[in-house]
Amino acid sequence: MNIDWAALGAVFGVSLAATVALVGLFALGVVSLARQESAGARSAGGAARTGQVLAYACFALCAAAVAYGIYLIVA
């Protein structure tokens, strides 16, 4: 009986890092978008535009992660 500690450690590390990174990224996008909406209601300034761009960049990265997930399932 040999327990593959290396694989277990890798699972732990990768899962932790990927989850926190992804959730953080997505949360950043959601929050920026929400802020942009409330800011946009007052004045359509540059800050609102920046928030929007940031939000979509975050979502695009998350979409890429989902695509990679599907690739992992199919492969």
Next chain:
Amino acid sequence: MEHITLLLAIVIATALVFDFTNGFHDTANAMATTISTGALKPKTAVAMSAVLNLVGAFLSVEVAKTISGGLINEEGIRTEVIFAALVGAILWNLLTWLLGLPSSSSHALFGGLIGATLMSVGASGVNGGVVVTKILIPALAAPLVAGVAALLATRLTFRLGRHADDKATAKGYRAGQIASAGLVSLAHGTNDAQKTMGVITLALVTGGVLAPGANPPLWVIVSAGVAIALGTYLGGWRIIRTMGTGLTDLRPQQGFAAQTSAATVILASSHLGFSLSTTQSCSGAVMGAGLGRKGGVVRWSTATRMFVAWGLTLPAAGLVAAGAEFLTGQGTWGVTVVAVLLVASSGAIWYASRRKPVDHTNVTETGAGTAGTDAGTTGVPEPAGVVTTAVAAVAPPPVAGTAQDLSATIQAPAGPAGEPARTASV
């Protein structure tokens, strides 16, 4: 020859029934949090999960070469052993569903295989070391890994969103949660439908219908995919309720964090060579997300019952399978008796479930009425009820395992579910 054909037909039907129970047992993994946070309506959620499970079944062409992953020696395995293992796994799945407890369907199948093999060829057929590395260690690691990841992720969402309006962000989190849940469903279809295909293919090979090493015929792939999708669509509402609202209360951020953590852990573990149970990862993630919110609580009484069920999965499914294997070893009449007992037990469990149905209309009900007493959450009056019922199913000698299981479930004071007794249609 005729005998073999009939036995083979029974095994294939039983394998599909197992696939079906696997589907509705595991709907909760993908959709419990999605339903409880309101990201999707219950019916929409299970429909989406069912479609993705079906798609997942066709995605991968690499059929599980071994159904047990080296747990037992599959050389020269008899068709009866597969049948007995399936009986044990199905009954354990149904019993835990009746009690509303999420438990791993794969572990139930492993337990059944171990029990049936022990009865059939003795301890030499089982690889003890693999039991530890493939079942015990992952069972401890899965909830821990997923839980810690979900906890940290939840903290992060609340930290990032502390100045944001909850209402404005909720929509975004729900969308993200749906994506994560979709990934979990897809992965489940690929893994678990494959398992059933592997079982049927192995049965066909041992029955001499297929050549060893052959790929599964198309009808096997289609029927396994359809069975798991149908099961998923019916929705194991009792388990969804436990996981979605019984363990903790989830807000959209937490649901998103939990589901993403579960999806990541499942994909990472299966690709880094240390497979973790989907059910255990999801339960762990939900608890972690519960603890991650300030003032969040985990209902440890429900969690404890779930852990007890995990611990009992292997021995309980194994004992029933061993009893079934003893009977099938007696010849054709033994196989018939086991089949009849399986149908009767399934019917009894379904009947017991009708007394307190849980379906898509009341799956998110929570609060003082249900969660407070625990009774509504799992359909059992008190924590001891689960343990005693479960022990009752385990305690009797192996020979009487199936029969005792039947009587134990009749006594079970539990109730709910909109589950049809399709499982009884063996």
